[in-house]
Amino acid sequence: MPVLVSHPDEVKIISKRFGQGAADIDKYIELDGYKAVQKCIEQGPEWIIAEMKASGLRGRGGAGFPTGMKWSFIPKESAKPKYILVNGDESEPGTCKDHVIFLHDPHSVIEGTTIAGLATGAKMGFIYLRGEYRYLLKIVEKAVADAYAKGFLGKNIFGKEGVDFEIITQTGAGAYEVGEESALMESLEGKRGVPRIKPPFPAIVGLYGGPTVINNAETIASVPAIINYGGEAYAKVGSERNGGTRLFGISGMVEKPGIYELPMGYNLKKAIYEVAGGIKGGRALKAVVPGGSSCPVLLPDEIDVGLDFDQMAKAGTMLGSGGIVVLDETVSIVEFALRTIKFYQHESCGWCIPCREGTDWLKKTLTRFYDGGGNKKDIANIQYLAENMMGRTFCPLGDAAAMPTLGFIKKFRHEFEAYLEGHRTEKHFITTDELIGAGH
Amino acid sequence: MxxxxxxxxxxxxxxxxxxxxxxxxxxxxxxxxxxxxxxxxxxxxxxxxxxxxxxxxxxxxxxxxxxxSYYSMLRTKPAGKYNVQVCTNISCMITGGYDILDHCKKKLGIGHKGVTPDGLFSLEEVECIGACCWAPAMQVNYDFHENLTTVKVDQILEDYAAGRGKDVK
Structure with a gap:
C-alpha cells in the first residue's frame, strides 16, 4: 500500500480526503462529497464552464491545456452522442499521482466526470485505468456501483428529472502510448492503441465519432474541489496563469519520496530539499527530471525555479505530469539516458517512422556506447537522430523520446565524452545482453 | 451475438x-x-x-x-501461477530495481520471461508500473509490492509459494 506523506507547505485541496477512508461513499459524502455536482445541476453549464475558466485549471496530464476552454469547445448541438473520457492510463515514468487518487478518493473522479458531463451535455463518461491498476479498478468499480445505488449516477440523478449520466469503467492491457488522447480512444474502441491524425480534434470527432472531452484523472478529480473552493479562490492559490495546486510525485534519491500537493509555482529546489527532505544520505544532487521521463533534465544550478507550466518552459523543460525524479551524484547519465530510451523504444507504437526507427537507433547507439564500443561521432549522431524525430510524428511520443535525449547530450556532453575515455561510475545496472532484442 | x-x-x-x-x-x-x-x-x-x-x-x-499483439500485458504462452514483474524504469532503477531483478533471477533460477519448472513463478522485467514514489517496486500478478529490499522480496516470494500471498483478481 503506498505510504502517504505530509508537509506543512502542502495546500490540501485535492488530497484533503486522502487517508480518511473516502473510497467509502458515506465517508465521501460526510467529507463534502457530491455537494459540488448538486450545485452544478442547479447552476447549469455556462456557470460551470465560467467557474472552470476562472479557476485557471490546466490539464494535469502534462500538456497544460486550460480545462474550462477545452470543455467550451464541445458543440452544444451534436447529432452524435457526446462523451467524457477520463485518462487514468498513468504510465509516464516518474508518475504515480493518479494511483493515489483512485486509491483514496475514487468518488472525486466520479463526481468530476459527472460535472464535466453537465457542463458539456454529455450523458456518458468512461474512466479508463491502465491494466496494471487492477486493484484500483476494483475500488473504482465499487465506487461507481455505490454511486448508482444512491441515485447519483443513472437516470434522473439526484432526483432531477431528465438529468442522466452513466459511467463505464474500462481497463487497458499495458501500453504507454494509450495515454495519448487519440490512442486512448482507439483502445477504448477495442483497437490497437495507435494515434489518430488531428484535426479533427476530439472535441469535434472523438470517441465513437462523437464530441469528446478527454481529461487526465487528476484534472477531473480537481473539478469538484474547485467548485467547492470557488474558481477564483482556487486560481489565487497558484501562480500567474497556473491556477491552484497539483499533486507532485517526488521520487528517486530523496529522503522522503511521496505525493505532495503543492501550489502551482512552488519552488522546485524547496520541494526537493525541504518538502522531500533533501538528497538521500546527504549526497550531492546531480540532476532533476522535473515532470516525468520525457522532460529535459535540469542541473543543480537550474532548479531554483517555480513549478508551473510557464516557468518550467522558460527553464527549457516541462512541468509534464508532475513526476519529479531526483538523481544523486552516483547515477551515470549515460546509463540513465539508455534506460530512458529503452522505455520509449519499447513503447513506440510503430506507426510513425521517425519514432519507430529513431527510438530503435537511439537505443542501439546508446547501448553500444554504454557497452564501451562508442566513439565521438556517436554523440553527434544521437543528437542528430533526436533532432530529426522532433515534431515529425502524429503524436508526442517521438518528442517524448527526443527531448530528454537532447537534454542529456546538451547538459552532460562532458560525461558522455569522459565515458569514452573510460571514466565511468562503478555501478552498472543494465545488462546489455538482455537489452538487445529483448523484445518484451 | x-x-x-x-x-x-x-x-x-x-x-x-x-x-x-x-x-x-x-x-x-x-x-x-x-x-x-x-x-x-x-x-x-x-x-x-x-x-x-x-x-x-x-x-x-x-x-x-x-x-x-499490441498490449504488453497480454501473452500467448502460459506464465507461472505467480507472475513476478519487476520494474526497472528510472525511479526504480536508481533506487535498486536492478538489484531486485537480479535477486529474483537468482532466487527463482530463471531469466526475463522465464517460468520455473514447477510452473509456480515466472519473471518479467517491466516498464514503469506507477509506483515511483515507493520505489523499487514490483507486481506479483496484480498485487503491488513497494519499497523493496532483497530481504522483503524473499519473504514475498515465500508467502506466494506457501499460498499466503494476496492475489487480487
Missing part, C-alpha cells in the same frame, strides 16, 4: 462477458478487458480464447490477434 453454447470460461466469467458485450455503444469496446479477464482465468490467451472472444464480439480472429 450468437449465443455461446460451449463457452470455455467458467459460468461467472461467461456472464461477465455477456454483460461487457452489452454495455458499450460499440460492442468491440469490450475486447481489451475481455482479453485480460480471459487471460486471468486461462493463464494466457490461447487459440480457443481468441476464437470465443471473436465470436462473442462478432469480430474476425484476425482482428482479435491484431489487438492482442
Amino acid at each position: 450468437a449465443a455461446i453454447t460451449n463457452s470455455i470460461f467458467k459460468p461467472e466469467t461467461a456472464a461477465r462477458f455477456d454483460h461487457l458485450a452489452s454495455i458499450y455503444p460499440m460492442k468491440r469496446s469490450a475486447l481489451i478487458p475481455m482479453l485480460l479477464y480471459a487471460q486471468d482465468e486461462i493463464g494466457y490467451v490461447s487459440d480457443a480464447v481468441v476464437a470465443e472472444i471473436a465470436e462473442r464480439l462478432d469480430l474476425l480472429e484476425l482482428d482479435v490477434r491484431n489487438v492482442l
Whole structure:
C-alpha cells in the first residue's frame, strides 16, 4: 500500500480526503462529497464552464491545456452522442499521482466526470485505468456501483428529472502510448492503441465519432474541489496563469519520496530539499527530471525555479505530469539516458517512422556506447537522430523520446565524452545482453 | 451475438462477458478487458480464447490477434501461477530495481520471461508500473509490492509459494 506523506507547505485541496477512508461513499459524502455536482445541476453549464475558466485549471496530464476552454469547445448541438473520457492510463515514468487518487478518493473522479458531463451535455463518461491498476479498478468499480445505488449516477440523478449520466469503467492491457488522447480512444474502441491524425480534434470527432472531452484523472478529480473552493479562490492559490495546486510525485534519491500537493509555482529546489527532505544520505544532487521521463533534465544550478507550466518552459523543460525524479551524484547519465530510451523504444507504437526507427537507433547507439564500443561521432549522431524525430510524428511520443535525449547530450556532453575515455561510475545496472532484442 | 453454447470460461466469467458485450455503444469496446479477464482465468490467451472472444464480439480472429499483439500485458504462452514483474524504469532503477531483478533471477533460477519448472513463478522485467514514489517496486500478478529490499522480496516470494500471498483478481 503506498505510504502517504505530509508537509506543512502542502495546500490540501485535492488530497484533503486522502487517508480518511473516502473510497467509502458515506465517508465521501460526510467529507463534502457530491455537494459540488448538486450545485452544478442547479447552476447549469455556462456557470460551470465560467467557474472552470476562472479557476485557471490546466490539464494535469502534462500538456497544460486550460480545462474550462477545452470543455467550451464541445458543440452544444451534436447529432452524435457526446462523451467524457477520463485518462487514468498513468504510465509516464516518474508518475504515480493518479494511483493515489483512485486509491483514496475514487468518488472525486466520479463526481468530476459527472460535472464535466453537465457542463458539456454529455450523458456518458468512461474512466479508463491502465491494466496494471487492477486493484484500483476494483475500488473504482465499487465506487461507481455505490454511486448508482444512491441515485447519483443513472437516470434522473439526484432526483432531477431528465438529468442522466452513466459511467463505464474500462481497463487497458499495458501500453504507454494509450495515454495519448487519440490512442486512448482507439483502445477504448477495442483497437490497437495507435494515434489518430488531428484535426479533427476530439472535441469535434472523438470517441465513437462523437464530441469528446478527454481529461487526465487528476484534472477531473480537481473539478469538484474547485467548485467547492470557488474558481477564483482556487486560481489565487497558484501562480500567474497556473491556477491552484497539483499533486507532485517526488521520487528517486530523496529522503522522503511521496505525493505532495503543492501550489502551482512552488519552488522546485524547496520541494526537493525541504518538502522531500533533501538528497538521500546527504549526497550531492546531480540532476532533476522535473515532470516525468520525457522532460529535459535540469542541473543543480537550474532548479531554483517555480513549478508551473510557464516557468518550467522558460527553464527549457516541462512541468509534464508532475513526476519529479531526483538523481544523486552516483547515477551515470549515460546509463540513465539508455534506460530512458529503452522505455520509449519499447513503447513506440510503430506507426510513425521517425519514432519507430529513431527510438530503435537511439537505443542501439546508446547501448553500444554504454557497452564501451562508442566513439565521438556517436554523440553527434544521437543528437542528430533526436533532432530529426522532433515534431515529425502524429503524436508526442517521438518528442517524448527526443527531448530528454537532447537534454542529456546538451547538459552532460562532458560525461558522455569522459565515458569514452573510460571514466565511468562503478555501478552498472543494465545488462546489455538482455537489452538487445529483448523484445518484451 | 450468437449465443455461446460451449463457452470455455467458467459460468461467472461467461456472464461477465455477456454483460461487457452489452454495455458499450460499440460492442468491440469490450475486447481489451475481455482479453485480460480471459487471460486471468486461462493463464494466457490461447487459440480457443481468441476464437470465443471473436465470436462473442462478432469480430474476425484476425482482428482479435491484431489487438492482442499490441498490449504488453497480454501473452500467448502460459506464465507461472505467480507472475513476478519487476520494474526497472528510472525511479526504480536508481533506487535498486536492478538489484531486485537480479535477486529474483537468482532466487527463482530463471531469466526475463522465464517460468520455473514447477510452473509456480515466472519473471518479467517491466516498464514503469506507477509506483515511483515507493520505489523499487514490483507486481506479483496484480498485487503491488513497494519499497523493496532483497530481504522483503524473499519473504514475498515465500508467502506466494506457501499460498499466503494476496492475489487480487
